[in-house]
Amino acid sequence: MGLSINSKPNDFSANATPAYIGPAPPEERPLLVKAAKGGGLSFFGMVTGKSLTLFLQVLVSRFYGPQYYGVFVTGLLICQITQLISGLGLQKGGMRFLAIAHDRQEYQKMPDIVKASVLFPLLFGTFMGAMLYGMAPFLAIAVLKDAETMNVLRTFSFAIPFLTVLRISSDLSRAFKTTKYAVLIEDLLFGSLQVGFFLTFHAFGYEFSSVVYSFVLATIVCSVGMLFFVSFQIRKSISPLNRHHPSNNYSIWPKDWKPILAYSICLTPFGLFLIGNNSMDIIMLNILGSSSGVGEYAAAARWVMFFGMMSVSLELIFGPLMAGQIGLNRYDQVKVLYKASTRWVFFLTLPLFVFQFLSREPLMQVFGIEFRVYGPGVLGILVVGSLFSALSGSAGMLLTISNHQFVELACLAGGMFLNMLLNLLWIPRFSVYGAALATIVTTLLTVFARIIVINKVMKMHPFSSHLGIPFVVASVLVIGGLLIESILDLSNVTQLLMAVVAGGVALLSIILSGLDENDRELCRSIVKRFPRRLPVAQVKK
Numbered sequence: 001m002g003l004s005i006n007s008k009p010n011d012f013s014a015n016a017t018p019a020y021i022g023p024a025p026p027e028e029r030p031l032l033v034k035a036a037k038g039g040g041l042s043f044f045g046m047v048t049g050k051s052l053t054l055f056l057q058v059l060v061s062r063f064y065g066p067q068y069y070g071v072f073v074t075g076l077l078i079c080q081i082t083q084l085i086s087g088l089g090l091q092k093g094g095m096r097f098l099a100i101a102h103d104r105q106e107y108q109k110m111p112d113i114v115k116a117s118v119l120f121p122l123l124f125g126t127f128m129g130a131m132l133y134g135m136a137p138f139l140a141i142a143v144l145k146d147a148e149t150m151n152v153l154r155t156f157s158f159a160i161p162f163l164t165v166l167r168i169s170s171d172l173s174r175a176f177k178t179t180k181y182a183v184l185i186e187d188l189l190f191g192s193l194q195v196g197f198f199l200t201f202h203a204f205g206y207e208f209s210s211v212v213y214s215f216v217l218a219t220i221v222c223s224v225g226m227l228f229f230v231s232f233q234i235r236k237s238i239s240p241l242n243r244h245h246p247s248n249n250y251s252i253w254p255k256d257w258k259p260i261l262a263y264s265i266c267l268t269p270f271g272l273f274l275i276g277n278n279s280m281d282i283i284m285l286n287i288l289g290s291s292s293g294v295g296e297y298a299a300a301a302r303w304v305m306f307f308g309m310m311s312v313s314l315e316l317i318f319g320p321l322m323a324g325q326i327g328l329n330r331y332d333q334v335k336v337l338y339k340a341s342t343r344w345v346f347f348l349t350l351p352l353f354v355f356q357f358l359s360r361e362p363l364m365q366v367f368g369i370e371f372r373v374y375g376p377g378v379l380g381i382l383v384v385g386s387l388f389s390a391l392s393g394s395a396g397m398l399l400t401i402s403n404h405q406f407v408e409l410a411c412l413a414g415g416m417f418l419n420m421l422l423n424l425l426w427i428p429r430f431s432v433y434g435a436a437l438a439t440i441v442t443t444l445l446t447v448f449a450r451i452i453v454i455n456k457v458m459k460m461h462p463f464s465s466h467l468g469i470p471f472v473v474a475s476v477l478v479i480g481g482l483l484i485e486s487i488l489d490l491s492n493v494t495q496l497l498m499a500v501v502a503g504g505v506a507l508l509s510i511i512l513s514g515l516d517e518n519d520r521e522l523c524r525s526i527v528k529r530f531p532r533r534l535p536v537a538q539v540k541k
Contacts, residue, residue: 044183046309052191054302056198060211061299061367068208069367070295074144074286075152075212077158077279084272086125086164087184088118091171092319093264096401098175099323102237110234111203116260117168118227125161133158152212159216166190166223169230173479174238177321185222193218266405273412274396277419277442278308281435284423293374297432299367300378303356307386310348314341318394323401334398335460339396342462345531347470347510353387354474355503358481362492381433385440388447391462395450398458407453415446466513473509477502 061069094117101109133154140150170182185422194214201210276283282301318341325333356363357380364375400409419442426434455461481502484490490498 005123045185046183046312047306049187049191050305050309052195054305056191056195056211057299057302058367059195059198060208061295061371063202064208065368066292066295066299066370068148068295070286070292070298071148071152072208072211073298074146075156076215077275077282078132078139078153079156079163081272081275082124082128082157082160083163083167083504084275085268086128086160087168087268088261089123089264089266089268090121090125090260091168092400093260094168095171095175095319097260097263098172099177102176103328107234107237110237113260114172114230114234117172117264118165118522120261121164121168122161129157132160142424150507151209155209155212155216157497159219160539162216162219162223163230166226169223169226172230173226173233174319176233181226181233185229190218190222190227193221229541231243251432259291269409269413273409273416276416277412277446280416280419280423280442281439282422283454284427285432285435286422288427293432294525296371296373296375297329297378297435299371300364300375300382300436302367303363303379304382304386306352306356307349307383309391310352314348315394315397317471318483319397319401321398322394322398326402331458334402338454338460339393339462339464341468343464344390345394346390346467348389349387350470350474350510351382351503351507354477354481354506355499356383356479357499358485358502359496359499361468362496365492378432378436381436381440385436388440389443391514392447392450395447395462398454399450402458404453404457407457408450411446411449414449415442418442418445469513470506470509474506477505482520 046274057069057072060072094113098117099112099114101107101113136150136153136157139153166186170186173179173181197214197217198211201213204210206213282294282298285297318337322334322337325337359377359399360379361372364371364379367375396408396411399411400403419438422438422441423435426438428434430437451461481498484498485495
């Protein structure tokens, strides 16, 4: 049966009636244990990948200074925006269709979903890369007012189709309820190759261009590897008895691509508005400020990316789980997953918030002594906004996959335009601090808008009483740390030690009072997986 946009039992339309509705069938592991394993692996991979990215950017900032670091960040941002347009919304749309097909055991439809999700973005990404190459002089001189950016943009343009395929195929791989292949390629290999290629090119005297070349080459290698693993997962899912069924065609062009593209293409503005919200500060600083200011601000934002990393790592595993449960109309399980995602994100970010807020100057000095002028203040503002952003959990993802995607679109669009307006008002007056303040205000309003909408239309919220005590403890620690800083002249080492201790106290408060019964049951289930004593054969040895 082909993919149909009509509401038939086996179609993939947004309002389709699922093939199975009823109590959850017995599984080897409960949903939260699946989430813990997938989220833990995704978190580990993203921490490692982002650490490699941070290490690379620290090298760039120390080798070439704030100006060239700002040029690199700006070029990378434009490349990412172009990649999002090229994806046609299929990064999330394809994952949704594939997750539902997998949960309904409609395996014969999965190859067509992957073909449609990869082929169209690859073709469109090639077109967008060519456009960026041709428009690079105009963007560099007329818009960014920095001729150094032209060659950087032209080099980045070659990476766009491959980066598009890499991002989409990584999410398709996660639709199989596992993150191991995406972690291996997108996080570990991609970051390692960039660092390795950069050091190699730099050793051969390519100077600043070496960092851009390393990104392009790493993208090409990893996109091919990720596609290979997605193909492997499909072959592994399809029963050997049905693998050579006459209905399985091996043509490159997908047969039933229209409903997938019709649903997904509407998601394209989501990615643009999302990256617009996340990067409006950098964009407006490029227009209203200088490359050095962009570099210093971007360096502070690199530390804040660990907050988003924790949120995204859990969202990537909770998203497919919630999509599968929505496809089976099990909204009681969706509520459990929604609250759990919020608790886990908040509890992961709270100790990090305390640590980064109290160690602002030492962290900024990692990039170089030039980054201490505005960086510590910007970092302090941004980490406050990132903590409150964690309160929304997977709210944005939940709205998107539950047929309320246009509500999420409105939240993102409103947030982006408000962010732009506040940047226009505050950057000329407060410089880089104005960009940071605009970001935190927009973040807070967008978070609360999502929470209010989900509570109204789906009758669920992300909060629980277990969040209260850890939040109060963290607030006391931060206020106490600020008082100590104002009274004493602390060295960098002392500040780091104080931040580590305070972060540890925040973590202890979470362990003692933050976990609810579901979390404790989850911990007990995980502990049971470890053997309590050695096998007899090992004891004898």
